Amino acid sequence: MNNRYHLLTYLTGIIFLIASCKKDAEQPDAAPVISGLETEYYVLVREALVFNPTIENKVDSLVWIINGQRVANALQYTFQAPADPGNYSMIIMAYNAGNIFQKVVQITTGRYVNWSTTTNTILTIEASDKFTNNTDLHWEVLSAPSELYRLSASNSQAAFAAVDRGTYQVKVSSGNLVDTLLITVRRPDHLQSPYIAKVFDYLPAPGQFVNELPKYTAGDTYETMIAKVSKELVGEDANMITLGGWGGYVVVGFDHTIVNVPGRRDFRIQGNAFGANANPRPNAPFGGSCEPGVVMVAYDKNKNGQPDEDEWYEIKGSGNFSAENELWYSVAVDKNNDVRTFRDYEMIYHRPVTEIPVGDPQNHISISNYIRWTDNQGQEGYKIKNTFHSQSYYPAWIKDDKITYKGIRLAANGVEESGQGTYFVLYAFRYGYVDNYPNAHDNSGIDIDWAIDKNGNKVNLPGIDFVKVYNGIDQENGWLGESSTEVSRGENLHLLGTKIETINP
Numbered sequence: 245m246n247n248r249y250h251l252l253t254y255l256t257g258i259i260f261l262i263a264s265c266k267k268d269a270e271q272p273d274a275a276p277v278i279s280g281l282e283t284e285y286y287v288l289v290r291e292a293l294v295f296n297p298t299i300e301n302k303v304d305s306l307v308w309i310i311n312g313q314r315v316a317n318a319l320q321y322t323f324q325a326p327a328d329p330g331n332y333s334m335i336i337m338a339y340n341a342g343n344i345f346q347k348v349v350q351i352t353t354g355r356y357v358n359w360s361t362t363t364n365t366i367l368t369i370e371a372s373d374k375f376t377n378n379t380d381l382h383w384e385v386l387s388a389p390s391e392l393y394r395l396s397a398s399n400s401q402a403a404f405a406a407v408d409r410g411t412y413q414v415k416v417s418s419g420n421l422v423d424t425l426l427i428t429v430r431r432p433d434h435l436q437s438p439y440i441a442k443v444f445d446y447l448p449a450p451g452q453f454v455n456e457l458p459k460y461t462a463g464d465t466y467e468t469m470i471a472k473v474s475k476e477l478v479g480e481d482a483n484m485i486t487l488g489g490w491g492g493y494v495v496v497g498f499d500h501t502i503v504n505v506p507g508r509r510d511f512r513i514q515g516n517a518f519g520a521n522a523n524p525r526p527n528a529p530f531g532g533s534c535e536p537g538v539v540m541v542a543y544d545k546n547k548n549g550q551p552d553e554d555e556w557y558e559i560k561g562s563g564n565f566s567a568e569n570e571l572w573y574s575v576a577v578d579k580n581n582d583v584r585t586f587r588d589y590e591m592i593y594h595r596p597v598t599e600i601p602v603g604d605p606q607n608h609i610s611i612s613n614y615i616r617w618t619d620n621q622g623q624e625g626y627k628i629k630n631t632f633h634s635q636s637y638y639p640a641w642i643k644d645d646k647i648t649y650k651g652i653r654l655a656a657n658g659v660e661e662s663g664q665g666t667y668f669v670l671y672a673f674r675y676g677y678v679d680n681y682p683n684a685h686d687n688s689g690i691d692i693d694w695a696i697d698k699n700g701n702k703v704n705l706p707g708i709d710f711v712k713v714y715n716g717i718d719q720e721n722g723w724l725g726e727s728s729t730e731v732s733r734g735e736n737l738h739l740l741g742t743k744i745e746t747i748n749p
């Protein structure tokens with residue numbers, strides 16, 4: 245018996261053993277089977293763990309052995325963890341006539357490691373000193389009062405953020421070493437707003453709504469224009485601003501970190517996109533007025549409330565590398581659109597030399613050579629001034645005579661569909677932009693897990709504090725004028741209780 249016991253203690257997991265000591269005259273019993281037990285357990289010191297396994301077939305005796313000592317002979321057993329942490333090897337042996345079945349279970353006991361934070365805030369957690377020499381740490385949330393949280397770990401460090409208050413239990417382990425963390429998430433002192441709380445930067449590129457949305461008045465400066473944009477964008481009752489032509493941007497922030505909940509889209513910045521209701525093209529993909537703004541995100545790593553030294557990540561919208569998978573791609577190719585995608589595009593717009601067409605002080609005709617532009621692809625040309633918008637299209641508070649913009653230039657998505665030059669359909673990219681799908685549509689929601697770094701690698705962000713949006717399209721659409729992204733209310737979807745499943749590109 246003793247030899248057999250020692251042999252078996254070297255084996256882990258489920259061991260099914262039928263002993264060969266058959267009785268001469270009788271049929272042996274069917275072998276007993278124990279199930280409903282894990283191979284590893286973790287319990288806090290001073291707490292009890294009840295083992296109540298499922299047993300199949302006849303069992304004459306169920307013996308419980310801990311670290312070589314027989315502690316019970318019963319169908320269930322309660323392990324009482326002592327005051328000090330430790331590791332235990334428990335063997336459960338089931339006997340009947342002619343058979344022994346054995347299962348080995350490891351029990352680790354430990355203390356809670358306490359952490360505390362507030363809702364919608366990134367908590368950085370270091371594993372305790374006992375893991376110092378381990379490089380294979382595994383982090384796992386054991387229990388949570390809500391599924392709206394994020395745990396992003398890389399070996400000994402993890403970042404945790406939760407939308408809802410409560411107590412979250414997290415297990416850190418490496419081999420036999422285990423810690424259980426108890427993270428208490430409180431409400432912060434100030435109420436958190438689901439909407440944009442601050443505007444940090446604004447520079448539209450020349451366009452037909454510039455100096456109108458918001459309105460420039462003589463004497464306005466960069467600072468007063470930021471204040472005007474703030475008045476439009478901050479809070480629930482937001483209004484539209486324009487980003488102008490390609491490259492024009494706005495940078496906004498929230499008063500908390502938007503948690504990157506796994507499997508869900510996390511925020512939405514509204515625009516004024518809508519679908520065409522009279523597109524003559526049969527079976528056309530979704531399109532109408534879709535003016536995609538490229539999205540960048542950052543979290544406040546140095547926790548100073550400013551998007552300053554924090555790294556910006558690109559939300560990899562569906563067309564950020566190529567438009568070939570967009571449903572309208574072949575339509576745009578047939579119409580001779582410029583469907584190239586430039587990842588590192590630069591464009592310079594020059595101050596216009598005149599605002600009034602020569603010989604036409606009433607502005608009844610357009611100016612075709614209005615704003616000169618050049619790009620880093622060796623191209624150049626002029627932006628047109630149309631007859632519908634007579635104000636200057638060049639941001640009037642800017643003193644420089646030229647402005648340079650940088651970013652991704654998307655494929656031109658606007659197509660004239662009537663054959664008469666009257667019906668322009670700006671087709672939607674599939675996902676990942678602002679002002680590209682109607683605000684109520686799921687595809688206006690952004691998943692922070694779509695973020696990539698400057699090398700194009702996916703990043704594991706626990707959440708974000710800042711959002712930059714810039715117009716990704718450089719296209720003139722006849723009488724409609726240039727594509728210009730509009731930006732309005734920003735929403736943390738989790739705080740508003742809006743659940744939008746993500747799509748995994």
Ligand SMILES: [Ca+2]
Binds near residue numbers: 508509692
């Ligand atoms: Ca997410």
Ligand SMILES: [Ca+2]
Binds near residue numbers: 516534535728729730
């Ligand atoms: Ca728009």
Ligand SMILES: [Ca+2]
Binds near residue numbers: 548549552554
């Ligand atoms: Ca910062």
Ligand SMILES: [Ca+2]
Binds near residue numbers: 729730
């Ligand atoms: Ca527009």
